[in-house]
Each structure stands twice: as structure tokens, then as C-alpha cells.
Amino acid sequence: MFQVLTGTSVAGNNGWLTTDVVSGVPQRSPAWGAYSGSWPAQKRSSFEAQSLHLPSSNEYRLEPSWFGGGARKRAAQRGRCPNCYSPQQTTRQSPRCAVSDETYMDRCIQLALMARPSPNPPVGCVVVDPDTGRIVGEGFHPRAGYPHAEQYALQATFTTLRNASSHQNQHLAATVSEPVAALPGSARGMHVYVTLEPCNHYGRTPPCTESLIQAQVSRVVIGTRDPDPRTAGSGAERLRRAGIEVQFGPRAAECLKLYEGFQHRIHHQTPLGILKYAMSLDGKIATETGDARWVSSATSRRYVHELRARCDAVVVGAGTVRRDDPALTVRLEESIDVPELGYGQPLRVVMCTSAARLWRDRPDAKLWDTSVAPTVLAVSSAGEVSSSKELDAAEREAILALRSRGVQIAYLDALLPLPPTRALMQWLYDYGCTTVLWECGGTLATSAVRESAVHKILVFVAPKLVGGRSSPTPIAADLGVRNMEEALALRLGRMEVIGSGQDVLIEAYLDSNKLSPDAASGTT
Ligand SMILES: NC(=O)c1ccc[n+]([C@@H]2O[C@H](COP(=O)([O-])OP(=O)(O)OC[C@H]3O[C@@H](n4cnc5c(N)ncnc54)[C@H](OP(=O)(O)O)[C@@H]3O)[C@@H](O)[C@H]2O)c1
Structure with missing residues (x-):
């Protein structure tokens, strides 16, 4: 039994809580890697932070020490896009704007930095609706043995899309008997951004490539190639063979740094x-x-x-x-x-x-x-x-x-x-x-x-x-x-x-x- 709890922005509460399916009582989610309700209050983002221009300057404090790029941080501090330095746009902006891939990947890096999965790599993933440019699901791989970032992000996507279509503006929780990534078409046409090439082998969890193919996403943007010889290029290849557009590279240097260890x-x-x-x-x-x-x-x-x-x-x-x-x-x-x-x-x-x-x-x-x-x-x-x-x-x-x-x-x-x-x-x-x-x-x-x-x-x-x-x-x-x-x-x-x-x-x-x-x- 796999319980999925959606993140809900509780009025008057600047953070994220989940709502228990049965009792309706707000609680912390067991889906630790999922964006929704999974992180202590200090690290949570507001609902608005799901818009195109991420991250906010204080959330990105690690950036200067780990990735350099003081100019991007300064731009963000001045309320400008950290990529093109133009004034911040709204959530309605097209995802195909000049800044989108890098900005989504920045968010993935931010999520990855929350993970503590050694000896596995820290991975962050976001799913974007290409029609609105909005992030509809996020996740990170919290710890070895837990589902991977892509699984959490697909799960969150499923819940977001389900709620958006039938219960707009309501804080709902869904219960499904299988991981939603296994549901065909659960993220149809979505774009996926992930810091590391999706795995292509059976470990403690099934291959993420399979989940992405099943979910019918249309595009996968990858920060850097997986050095693990069990995947090393084969993950991207499998996605391409399934007709998914695959692209490497935004923030490649930053992602490589993330996987140095x-x-x-x-x-x-x-x-x-x-x-x-x-x-x-x-x-x-x-x-x-x-x-x-x-x-x-x-x-x-x-x-x-x-x-x-x-x-x-x-x-x-x-x-x-x-x-x-x-x-x-x-x-x-x-x-x-x-x-x-x-x-x-x-x-x-x-x-x-x-x-x-x-x-x-x-x-x-x-x-x-x-x-x-x-x-x-x-x-x-x-x-x-x-x-x-x-x-x-x-x-x-x-x-x-x-x-x-x-x-x-x-x-x-x-x-x-x-x-x-x-x-x-x-x-x-x-x-x-x-x-x-x-x-x-x-x-x-x-x-x-x-x-x-x-x-x-x-x-x-x-x-x-x-x-x-x-x-x-x-x-x-x-x-x-x-x-x-x-x-x-x-x-x-x-x-x-x-x-x-x-x-x-x-x-x-x-x-x-x-x-x-x-x-x-x-x-x-
Ligand atoms: N500014 C900084 O960044 C910084 C950082 C750290 C320390 N410090 C300063 O450095 C000074 C201490 O220097 P230190 O050289 O004595 O410290 P240390 O290198 O941290 O400790 C030396 C001790 O480690 C043990 N050791 C060394 N090699 C070993 C080995 N191969 N196998 C097992 N144990 C080994 C030995 O302990 P036994 O006694 O058990 O043989 C040795 O006396 C202090 O003044 C401290 O404030 C400054």
C-alpha cells in the first residue's frame, strides 16, 4: 500500500503541511523525498516558489560556496532573474523563454542539496507543465533505499494534475495501491528536469527510465551523466529509444560539482x-x-x-x-x-x-x-x-x-x-x-x-x-x-x-x- 499525501498551503502558515487522508489532520508526510510537506519548516518553500523564477536568494545560500556564480545570486537578490537578469516574470511565462532550462535545473540542484543519500548520489527533480511553465511536481532522493527523486516528482505531479483537473483549489489527498509512476500516462506530455541521468537498472527500486516512459513524459533535461557504469549513458539512450526528447547540459558544471564525491x-x-x-x-x-x-x-x-x-x-x-x-x-x-x-x-x-x-x-x-x-x-x-x-x-x-x-x-x-x-x-x-x-x-x-x-x-x-x-x-x-x-x-x-x-x-x-x-x- 502506497499512500500519497499532497502538499497543501495552509492559510496563515507560511510552510507546507500534509493532510491526513482519513482524519484530515495536518501532519508531516511519510513521502520524505516529495516536495510536499517533506522538509522542516525552515527549508520549505512557499507555494509561490513553484513559479518559474527560482530560487529565492536566501534559499540559495549554498550557491556561492559550492558553485560560484555570485552574479546570479546578486541578480536574484535584486529581484531579477538569475539567468537573464531581467525583472522577475509571472508564473504564466512560457517555459521556452531563454532562461527556463537553467532556472528549472537550479531548482533541481536546490532540491538535491536537501538530500542525504550516501552512498547514493543526491538527486533533485522537477516536473514542468510545458503549457504553463509551472512546476507541477518536485522531489529529491532523501536516503539510500528510499524511492528516487524522479519517483517522488512523478508522484507529486500525479496528485497536482489530478487535483487541478477535478478539485481546483481544494487540498486533497490521494491514496493509490501502486506507486503512481507505474500508472501509464500519469505525467503525459510533461517536461522533466533532473540533476543526474535517470537510472536504468534494478536496485532497491525499479529503474527511473521505466517510470518516466510509463508516465509518458515528452522531454527529459539532464544535468550530468551518471558515472555509475550500470547507467552511464544507457538511461538517456533508453529514453530516446522510447521517443522522449533528451537533452544534457544546463548547469552541467554545477551538477558535476554536486557529484564530485x-x-x-x-x-x-x-x-x-x-x-x-x-x-x-x-x-x-x-x-x-x-x-x-x-x-x-x-x-x-x-x-x-x-x-x-x-x-x-x-x-x-x-x-x-x-x-x-x-x-x-x-x-x-x-x-x-x-x-x-x-x-x-x-x-x-x-x-x-x-x-x-x-x-x-x-x-x-x-x-x-x-x-x-x-x-x-x-x-x-x-x-x-x-x-x-x-x-x-x-x-x-x-x-x-x-x-x-x-x-x-x-x-x-x-x-x-x-x-x-x-x-x-x-x-x-x-x-x-x-x-x-x-x-x-x-x-x-x-x-x-x-x-x-x-x-x-x-x-x-x-x-x-x-x-x-x-x-x-x-x-x-x-x-x-x-x-x-x-x-x-x-x-x-x-x-x-x-x-x-x-x-x-x-x-x-x-x-x-x-x-x-x-x-x-x-x-x-
Ligand atoms: N586553523 C585550523 O584550521 C586548525 C584546524 C585543526 C587544528 N588546529 C590547531 O592545530 C593544533 C593541533 O595540531 P595537531 O597536529 O596536534 O592536531 P591533529 O593533527 O588533529 O592531531 C594529532 C594527533 O592525531 C593522532 N594521529 C596523528 N596521526 C595519526 C595516525 N596516523 N594514526 C592515528 N593517530 C594519529 C595523534 O594522536 P595520539 O596522541 O593519540 O598519538 C597525534 O598526536 C591546535 O592548536 C589546533 O587549534 C587548527
């Missing part, structure tokens, strides 16, 4: 490792006393919280826990927690060589409070195995105490001969992670870079001078570089001035992570 996971069988740190203009990540609060500005720190929210795990070393006692949680004004879905906060990971030492030094660490977010203590002997019986007993005691607080223990030595940081990435890959954020100090960062656990670096450079011969630096130990020509050469990604010039954000890739530009272009 997923693509890395598929191609390299390891999560994408991002090393992030904040440093002064003279290259220091803390003062000589170890104080690092704060190197970068409040605006940059907000970026970091948004970045964390997009990652599956955050890693630090025991040194950072001893010195800073970080919480490593995502702290934004709007909640990202949806406990029913089990996502929200990323996994917090501490690497150490001795649980006993860390427990002795920090019995009250914030990371041991697992009621706010899960924590893993990754223990690696890293050549420091103690033969002392006393320490062994202390180690056991510490581990028991940590376990009783809900901390999970990962023994990295079990993954030998992998070096410790790679062993951790292997462990996190098996756990289902796609993107891992390394927020450690220079000691662990050196190991992670040397051992190829890091593929991309994000540096916030603050216009400050700290000085001090012994002030910590981002890469604290030897990388084996003797001559300047042996220095690790990185590929520069992008640079961005944060806020009104508080910091500069630099993105760079280590050579092992060359993203294939072909993947974005698909098979047009």
Missing part, C-alpha cells in the same frame, strides 16, 4: 577526502600557545558549517581534541536534523594512537556526547604499540568507558597493510561515506596528504599575521620534499573572496583526483 567513490572505491583549514597570511593555523579561535571570520565559519552539512564524516586528530575540544557538529540557524531519516549530523571521527591517553586527557570531550551526533574513535597503533600490561588495561578501560557513551571504536590496524589514514578512508567507504572532511591539525594532515587520503584542499586564508617560529602550520611534518621542484603540485580549482573581504577561500586538487570533464557533457 559520488564520482570519486565510484571511480576510486574510496570517499572523496577534503582537507580544510584556516590559516593566517603567514601560514599559521594557530598561535604559539596553540590558540586557534578564531583564525577565520564568522562568515567563513558559517561556510564551514554548510560544508560539514554536505559531508558524511568529519575527521580530526587527538591533538585537536586535546587543544580545542571541538564539537564538530553542524550549527546553522536552520535545523538539518530529520531524526526519522537518521541523517542530519555527519559522523565525527577522532584518530588517535592511544584511546587511554586521549580518555585520560579529555574525559569530558564534547565528542563523547553521542546524543548530539555519532562519534567514532579510530585507533591506530601507528608504530606505537605499547608492551606495558598496565597501559593495555588502561586501554581496555578507556574503550569500555567510551563504548558505554555510545562511541564506536574502529581498529585501523585490522586494515593493514593500508597506512592508517587510508585504512580510515577504507573503513568510511565501507560505512557508506561519499565525502569526508579532514578538519585536523598539521600532524594528521601531513599523514593524510602523504598517504593519499586527501584529494582536495580548501583553505580559508585570513588577512592576519600570527608569527612565531613554533606556531602550528597546516602541514606540520615532512612530505619528503627536498628541492622546490619536488613540491606537490596542486591543480587550482577556484578562489573566492568571502564576505566583504574578510577571508579568501582557495580550492585546490591533488593530482590523484582529476575529474573527467567528459562526464559532464553526457551523450548529446
